[in-house]
Amino acid sequence: MAPPLSTLSPSTMAVSHFPLSKPLYPKPTSSTSSPSLQCHSSISEQLRPLSLSLLKDTPAHDEPANSKPTWVNPTKPKPNVISLVRHRKAKPTSNGNPQSISLNPTLLQTLISIPDSDKYLFFSTLTEAFSFPPSDDDILFLLNSLYRHPKKSILLLEWLKESSFVMETIFYNLVLKSLRNARQWDQIDRLAHEMLDHGPQPDNITFSTVISAAHKCRRFEKAIEWFDVMYSAGVIPDEVTFSSILKVYAILGKKEEALILYERGRAAGWKPDHVAFSVLGKLFGDAGDQDGMLYMRDEMKRLNIVPNVVVYNTLINGFGRAGRPNIAKELFEEMCQLGVNPDERTLTAILKIYGKYKRTRDAMDICARMKESRWPMDQILYNTILTMCADLGMDSEAEKIFEEMKQSHKWLPDKWTYSVMIKLYCRTSKSERAWQLLFEEMPQRGLQPDVTCYTSLIDCLGKEGRVDDVVAAFESAMETVPSQIDDQLCCCLLSTMAHCKDEMQMKAILACIEKASPMLHRLICMLWNESVEFDEIKESFRKLLSKAPIYVRRPYCNCLIDMCTFRPGFPLHRPRELFHLGNIYGLYQGLQTRRLSEWSVDLRRLSIGAARAALDDWLESVAEAVEEREGLPPQFRVFTGYGLDRFKSVLPSYLERYLSDTGAPFHKSEEMTGSFVAEKADLLQWLQSQGILSVGVSEIL
């Protein structure tokens, strides 16, 4: 008998019944940061008692953790959360016509050529083709062949019903698959309900297909709904259905729900397979949750499951995303030692990580082994190697690979390749070459540049102060990829404004911004207007940020501060107002540090205007601390960073000049490159001389 829905429904079994105020496994403290695959067994140990307390209404499960899963005795009560036996695929037998007739070879083509709307012709063609009831094999052949013709699949099903054929679940399942391929959710939902109401009885495959169809049609709520329906219909999901629904939880970021479902399955004796582990691995990896991934590894060890290539790929990607290149490397070497051959995706994952974390030696090692071991290659991997060279500053190697691709018959450069090369040339300020690739070579090869190509070029041209060329590149982007114009490109336009020489140039960029983002244009007009007050700016800025992706929010704020700092005409208080807003929205966390021996401000990752605002803000906070009679350290430090190339040295040079021009008593630190220090007495006296500090310094010193 099916268990009551209230105890099994995933929507109720998760958060509503078991609110989790704490994570399911403990996070390591910041002092224990050494990455090791061996030291985390305690996580699962600590998870175990918690899981048992959560799972009171599941069948008793008193075996040791490392015993093999066991539900093999059919006299024991069947687990009611997950069926441990996978649904058996068996051909239907009820239509009593075991011998397949040889189908007219032209029948299929005839059926496909009939217009979808001509139901009469479709039916009469079928009736004519079969002088006696068709065999199940014939029907299955036709349904499989009509996979890419969903409307015809439905018509065939209707003809079978009208012909009083005994309908089998498998026929419906095949039609559902055809509809899933065509992403026709409403039809799928209708057909599945028809099965529930009138038969044939939906089985595990029906529900798995419906759930994965909801996933593919991005109707995630429907996937969860049908998982509930499955239990209420008395069909117990097996491991395939479990993986399908876990995948849906993963996409929705419902980590707790996924883990609780997983634990319930485990408590019922389920031994998850590679697919389930790769779904969980992706879930944890996307969340940057390394403890989750390590817990998963422990689980696999306990169950004596050696990860396959897909699980390794998932974990390597996940640890790369979580900022743990050493663990990713350990996993890669482990799989090679175990004889699990890396595939294209594995190599893509590990080389991406080595590029991102500047692991040149490791990257070269992999490239050498790729040649020796004849590891596989594909287009994405080829482009990833190119990206890696660019990330590692190996520009001449990147150019060599690019030229090889142009000569190649197999791995021709695509728009991704060009995007990498354009970015590389823009980074090294070779805007002419980037321009040539975008406007000449790509069209010659029939490649349509995407927005990232334009964004790289506009950013570079803007930094070089080539405003007319920025406008020309933007106009081209508006013409070719108008729907792709995004916040990142808007940011580059904003940043160009700070480099405008005159009002005419500024108006030209403003006109671009108006076309790209009317919302941003409105905010700029408000910032310009002295009579617009802080609260109005705040609301307009909030609207802009809330629709922008997270990674663009801080650059947006930086660029707006730069514009208000360096363009004449903006009210003088705007930069500090915007910096204050940036703080309110959490864009500038962790800039200031207070230790007993030293207070400091880190300006290294800010734009010039934002750095100036942050420095002024910090100096004021020091003055406030003095006025509040807080204990002060003997020394104060400003981190400005140091730049080796033209672009990276702009901020440190500016800040050095700014500190010097204001007469602030900061001098270059000898023991820490890229920072300036001041003694307490000198700084307080200067703060008082500038009117920033109102109390008398002699009282304090």
Next chain:
DNA sequence: TTAGGGTTAG
């Protein structure tokens, strides 16, 4: 596609 589930690039 051969009745159902998994992993790659700015």
